[in-house]
Amino acid sequence: MSSTHSLDSGSTAPLAILREVFGYEAFRGPQAAIVDQVTAGGDALVLMPTGGGKSLCYQIPAIARARAGQGVSIVVSPLIALMHDQVGALHEAGVSAAFLNSTLDWQEALDVERRTARAELTLLYAAPERVNTPRFLELLDGLAARGKLALFAIDEAHCVSQWGHDFRPEYRALAVLHERYPAVPRIALTATADALTRADIVERLQLQDARQFVSSFDRPNIRYAIVEKKDASTQLLRFIEREHEGEAGVVYCQSRKRVEEVAQMLADAGVNALPYHAGLDAAVRQRHQDRFLREEGIVMVATIAFGMGIDKPDVRFVAHLDLPKNIEGYYQETGRGGRDGLPADAWMAYGLQDVVNQRRMIDESPAAEEFKQVMRGKLDALLALAEATDCRRVRLLAYFDETYGMPPDAPEGEERAPLMHCGSCDNCLSPPAVWDGTDAARKLLSTIYRVQQQSGIGFGAGHIMDILRGKPTEKVKQFFHERVSTFGIGAEYSETQLRGVLRQLIAIGAVEVDAEKFNTLRLTDGSRAVLRGEVPVRLRESVSQPAPRRSRRERTGGATTAAPAAAAALDTGGQARFAALKAWRAEVARAHNLPAYVIFHDATLAAIAERAPDSLEALEGISGLGAKKLEAYGEEVVRVIASVK
Structure with missing residues (x-):
């Protein structure tokens, strides 16, 4: 070196x-x-x-x-x-x-x-x-x-x-x-x-x-969205096709198997996707990482083994198909999007099984009880963020002891008022309808209790909801659960609503999932307050996804090779100069065995394209162009600009 x-x-x-x-x-x-x-x-x-x-x-x-x-x-x-x-x-x-x-x-x-x-x-x-x-x-x-x-x-x-x-x-x-x-x-x-x-x-x-x-933890260019998990793979594909066609992104999954499945699904759908996890051969992992860093429009599907230290500036989205362990992990991973300061999306699909899995991993950990308690508290904070009906950015910053609108690194003496809405997360853009799930929660808890009392064993979420909704399935009949006093008393609630209620009951510790007994549900000491109506349960309505932004093809009048966001403001001549500079940069990067952004960031190329310099002197003062780079590349840059007619 x-x-x-x-x-x-x-x-x-x-x-x-x-x-x-x-x-x-x-x-x-x-x-x-x-x-x-x-x-x-x-x-x-x-x-x-x-x-x-x-x-x-x-x-x-x-x-x-x-x-x-x-x-x-x-x-x-x-x-x-x-x-x-x-x-x-x-x-x-x-x-x-x-x-x-x-x-x-x-x-x-x-x-x-x-x-x-x-x-x-x-x-x-x-x-x-x-x-x-x-x-x-x-x-x-x-x-x-x-x-x-x-x-x-x-x-x-x-x-x-x-x-x-x-x-x-x-x-x-x-x-x-x-x-x-x-x-x-x-x-x-x-x-x-x-x-x-x-x-x-x-x-x-x-x-x-x-x-x-x-410093302030706020990343104002990142738009946060958390959707209810229904068919996560299809939801992810729809999100990429509608909002980030042809753009670089990272998709995080919890297991290696899931990484492989999702990467293959995306590739089959025409997305330039690659898998990355610790189980892959080291040479394959390195090749995939190099492609992600050096090529445009690659979507990396990965476990958390991928990401820390990745400096790629133009990652336009980070998606989670599984719930992270805590807010720090979520923040760190979503922060890999939009390093260039341009708009990026942090998108996550979240469901009941995510809550069950994370709780189980903590409970089954060989760690000391003190450590488990801290980890449960961190998970609870993340669950609260996922279930939130108010501004996600306000909640995210509050976790790091920061009041939105009053950053810790603001100039001294600058008067600011706290803000309650960021105007750019999903809850601010499309405020969710909220319903009172307290009655449904009490009925769910009562059903868990009465089934356990009658049968002497516990049952899983699907069976409990079938009883509550009055569905006479074979399993319900097998255990005579149509005779339980709560059978059918929750018929007015949809399965989706009840899953949301159960998710929140698990999140607040009113219900536990016994992993050793086939994920059966059981009551906790925290159940009593909910049963007595002392703890209200308020939830977001299950709604379809908000209207999508136009696809990249639509945004660019049919072309899918639009310039990156850094160059969006350039006129036709500037776009042509930018494209020529990008092609030249790619050659230099390959020759030096480095990612293109290490040579020059898109923002620097855009500034050069806008100025259209015809001499070395005209290049001076452009942001990101230091003395050594001016000496090494200045004449070539001027030549490239001059070659664009």
Whole structure:
């Protein structure tokens, strides 16, 4: 991983580095304060949403400290794909960087270690497992002894917490960095952490004296929608065809088998879909990931084994066919959409079996009861979000202790009022009708009780609802359940309504599902309050999906090769220039073995296409076009623009 780098010397001023190396005129949000804190040698804990520019918060201090003669910065990163792309992007920007991971052969790894020992690198990326090895610590000892260990950046810091959604035990050992090198500043970064996880990060990484920077968790460009699961595969296909034809997306499923089935279903329907899960051959997984990153319009159907560290900016939708474990996981996964700041959808299909499955996984876990209780509380918060009839964005932000309309990173002294509606989630766009399900809930609970009392055994949801609705099925007759006093007293309710009621009763803990006894239902201590009418049960009406947006074909007058959203505002000539620049970028990306967005983001190409520069001077000042890229690609870009008639 070597390259010619001309920008490792120069100004140590962060803003000058931002402009010179990365081609951006100004910092966003709290970036400037974070960069100043770390560049000056202070510790920092940074919570910033996906797409908020976290990497610059440690890359710029690393460059500044390297230019000041303070040596190499170590970036702890959990994923090989992320290391490869970030190092590739730094090379494109003219910064000396490398990674140490299993993709290197022995000689290549030895070369990186030697360059690190000589402090020839500005940034070195490594996984936590490697950082904790005696060989790597010996390398760090040598740097520290010569005053050439500049900074530790711990990315995806939520992995250190057992309360987080992606706990990795090897992260716990990173406390050794502070114990062994107390004078070296550290910055820990994550896009997702509730108050409990945040406190755990501070304790585990010994960041008690670190300054905390908490950005708004709001992703205003993401539209949230949660639909009642009926035929999830068909619902997903309809959603993609109507709203995201030909666009990149990620579909999350809980099981490997389901991933394979859904990917095949989408492919059979003409969607460019690929599967990804830990059970696939490693070479197949890598090939599928590379295609997703490098090609346009790929839909990746995956388990949560796919996603963390994926920097693809133009993912236009993230869909969940199964309920995640908690809001942190949901937020992290949906956050992979719309990293470029342009509109994206977070769509989820949710049903009764999702509640049953997640409850069962917690209850059957070998973990301690304290841990299970925390996990149940996190699941309850997600269920409340799924069942909500009010603004989903307000609820989502409230989970992270943020009041919508009053972000924690708002300028001091700025007066704002809390907002109750975002105007862009499904509940705001199509407010659902709500009905009082308290009577139905009491009848359901009574039926569960009386059936258990009569038969001495429990029964599943479908059978209980058949009794309540007065359906004389063979099973009902077999057990003489038409004689139960509640038989038929809920005939006015549809099965869909009763499933919604039962889903909420399970969500609030008034009903338990006994997985060891064929998913039979049983009452809990929480049932009493509902039976006495002390706890109201209010639910959304089961309604058909809202009117779809026009398909991509309809939106573009019959063409399915419309320019990406970044270029939508360009005139006909601008669109032609943009298309030519994209074709040129694809060639360069292939030659460099990098995703196209690492060369230039769509937004940068759109800005170039709009300006139509006829000289290198005319290219200067375009966002995302730093000095090294201007030097490397400027003449080619001008040539491409001139070739468009």
